[in-house]
Amino acid sequence: MPYYEKSEDWLRESALLLQARPATVRSRRRPLLLASRPLTNTQTRVTTKYHLKPARRLTKEQKALAKQQVAAVPTKPPRGHLLLKTFDPQSGVALKYKTSKAAEVTRLVQMLGTLGRRMAALPEVAGAGQQHDEPMLDAEAAAAGSGTQTPVPTAASTPAAGTSGQGPQPGGGGKGRKKKGKR
């Protein structure tokens, strides 16, 4: 099953899968292979796994070195990655996206939010799905808005907005310009 290179592609395909199969409740036309399995847990689900891995295994020589001079070998911080998977247990479709960038986390959780809306059978946010850049901005604005409602994460959300905005420009204009520069 495919890994998508872009998170937007993953979102689009996942949304389509959820649209087609929001909850695959008991179907009479179950494949024979699956007939013996219990029927629990049959909704299409989105799993996000956060993995931690040790930085790199030390070779024998390095280990020996580390034993001799305790503080001499520099220890690297552990590596983590994030794996997003949309899985429909009925058809066995699994759509995946993998990343190790911390900068993507907020955007990805917002994507989980849009998929959550699909799962809840709510109508889409206007304009979502037609253009790729627009809903992202909307979603981030929504995140900032919800952050101000809840007292605790406000402090954390404002510096995040500052770093993504890059300087004194208002967030929206800065974003667009930055993306153009990247492409």
Add this chain to the structure above:
Amino acid sequence: MDHLTHDEFFIKLAELFSSRKNKDHGKICLTQKRFSYGQDIPEPSAADHFPDLNVDGPLPVLVRASNGKSKPRRADKVKLSTVVEPSDLDAFYGRYAEVCKSGMLALKPRDRTKRKAKAKKKKGGAQQAAVAS
């Protein structure tokens, strides 16, 4: 296990993330799906194969978190779950993003060295062009 309220869920999720802080291994699983238990979605019939495609109103979403411990370490397993009502979705995901962002510390931070190198190159290139003209 009973479902937690959103506040409890986020507090425990933050604890779960902080339990992996400064560790070099481990896993945290987050899952979400439609909460259709006890929602009166009819069984599929010959006339309607997919009754879940045309539900009357919005349904809640079930969000789960676990540390992925299984058989031999079952005793250490942490399982959290909460049900998000459709009206709370936006607020929930806003907080969810904050908790995830502050918890996932082992991911690579944004790499700024490349951009700096590019900026230098551009500056250098402009100067060279000026010299040439």
